[in-house]
Amino acid sequence: MLILLLLSLETPFRYPKMLITTPSNAYSLSFAIDTPTELFISYPFIEVRNDSVYFRGSSNVLLLKDGVPISSLNDVCFTSIERIELLCEDASSTYGDCDAVINIITKRGKGGQPYSSIKLIKNPNHIQFELCKGLINQTPTLDFYLAGDLNSGSKFSGNIGHKSRWTNLRLYLDKDFLIKGSVNNLRFSLKRNFWSITQKFNLRSHLLSGHELLLGAEKDIGVFIQDYWELRPLVYVVPSLRYNHVISRIYPKIAIGWIPKFNMIIFGSLTQTQSNLGIRWLESSINLFKNDENNGIEIRLVSPWIYNFRFIGAASLLHLANQGWGDELAIFGEYKKEFRNGDIGIYILGDLASETIRAELKILDAKIFYKLKSTEPSYGLFWEFWD
Numbered sequence: 326m327l328i329l330l331l332l333s334l335e336t337p338f339r340y341p342k343m344l345i346t347t348p349s350n351a352y353s354l355s356f357a358i359d360t361p362t363e364l365f366i367s368y369p370f371i372e373v374r375n376d377s378v379y380f381r382g383s384s385n386v387l388l389l390k391d392g393v394p395i396s397s398l399n400d401v402c403f404t405s406i407e408r409i410e411l412l413c414e415d416a417s418s419t420y421g422d423c424d425a426v427i428n429i430i431t432k433r434g435k436g437g438q439p440y441s442s443i444k445l446i447k448n449p450n451h452i453q454f455e456l457c458k459g460l461i462n463q464t465p466t467l468d469f470y471l472a473g474d475l476n477s478g479s480k481f482s483g484n485i486g487h488k489s490r491w492t493n494l495r496l497y498l499d500k501d502f503l504i505k506g507s508v509n510n511l512r513f514s515l516k517r518n519f520w521s522i523t524q525k526f527n528l529r530s531h532l533l534s535g536h537e538l539l540l541g542a543e544k545d546i547g548v549f550i551q552d553y554w555e556l557r558p559l560v561y562v563v564p565s566l567r568y569n570h571v572i573s574r575i576y577p578k579i580a581i582g583w584i585p586k587f588n589m590i591i592f593g594s595l596t597q598t599q600s601n602l603g604i605r606w607l608e609s610s611i612n613l614f615k616n617d618e619n620n621g622i623e624i625r626l627v628s629p630w631i632y633n634f635r636f637i638g639a640a641s642l643l644h645l646a647n648q649g650w651g652d653e654l655a656i657f658g659e660y661k662k663e664f665r666n667g668d669i670g671i672y673i674l675g676d677l678a679s680e681t682i683r684a685e686l687k688i689l690d691a692k693i694f695y696k697l698k699s700t701e702p703s704y705g706l707f708w709e710f711w712d
Contacts, residue, residue, distance in 0.1 A: 469486075581593050
């Protein structure tokens with residue numbers, strides 16, 4: 326499991342900062358995903374039932390793919406997933422009255438580098454592939470990406486990207502065409518039956534030093550305004566407000582974060598229906614939450630790499646209304662080692678909850694993996710090379 330710190334404005338967090346300065350109960354997860362059951366291998370508070378996602382037992386979850394709402398996991402090609410970003414608290418001020426926001430970000434080509442990549446995977450009922458090509462390796466850049474799952478209901482995901490000095494455009498070739506892009510600080514998404522516009526302003530004055538203001542509008546979600554303000558060094562205040570014109574309702578939220586020491590943040594948030602208080606240090610965190618229907622505590626402990634080993638444990642103690650207390654637990658470990666200046670490497674992941682073992686062998690630019698899960702083995706080949 327890798328924690329990715331850089332965020333973009335298309336994510337559920339909306340904050341134009343790194344995760345370590347984000348005052349919310351948020352995660353960014355990146356790991357190999359071959360089947361829907363592995364979607365949240367280290368996050369036991371979220372489960373998948375019949376291609377629908379549940380958070381703390383609730384189905385009131387906003388599911389996004391590349392920042393655009395989708396109805397279920399049937400709209401996702403798992404081969405193309407790059408990372409998953411989770412906002413695990415009430416996001417009503419920017420997205421609507423939902424208990425959590427999950428954004429599945431798909432892979433894209435690497436413009437600016439002349440390279441190709443090929444990926445072949447065999448699952449019990451799936452044959453997956455991935456192709457990637459950098460077409461132009463100088464400004465402006467052009468790249469192409471395509472992934473697919475050749476099962477009975479074949480799924481494909483592809484995109485073409487163009488980047489210049491002032492613009493960044495990408496056309497997604499899925500079931501429906503999606504155009505995403507940015508011009509300076511203006512970002513937009515355009516799809517059949519959906520559109521989104523977000524504009525960032527940097528406010529620099531004697532009274533408004535350090536403000537980064539976001540204005541946005543999205544179909545059916547309404548308009549929102551969000552201010553990211555460094556009140557004093559290492560103290561962040563993020564007030565936000567959304568107006569849903571469909572039901573004529575206003576949703577406020579305020580989040581506060583304080584960094585008492587390097588790589589540590591104490592955060593809290595308050596909305597009309599939920600309160601959160603937590604602390605995050607590197608990749609470990611503890612979060613207390615309370616809303617109208619339940620309350621509880623979530624703990625995530627991630628050890629540093631020791632002799633090429635790392636262990637991760639996550640636990641949730643949740644009290645549901647009229648159902649009493651219940652708990653969830655996930656434990657898994659990783660081993661990673663490289664030899665001969667990185668030309669040869671080995672990676673092993675073991676997950677206790679899903680009884681999964683995944684082993685990868687890297688030789689130069691090629692990687693071979695084998696995964697054993699009960700009686701359902703998977704195997705595949707990755708090859709990324711420079712032209």
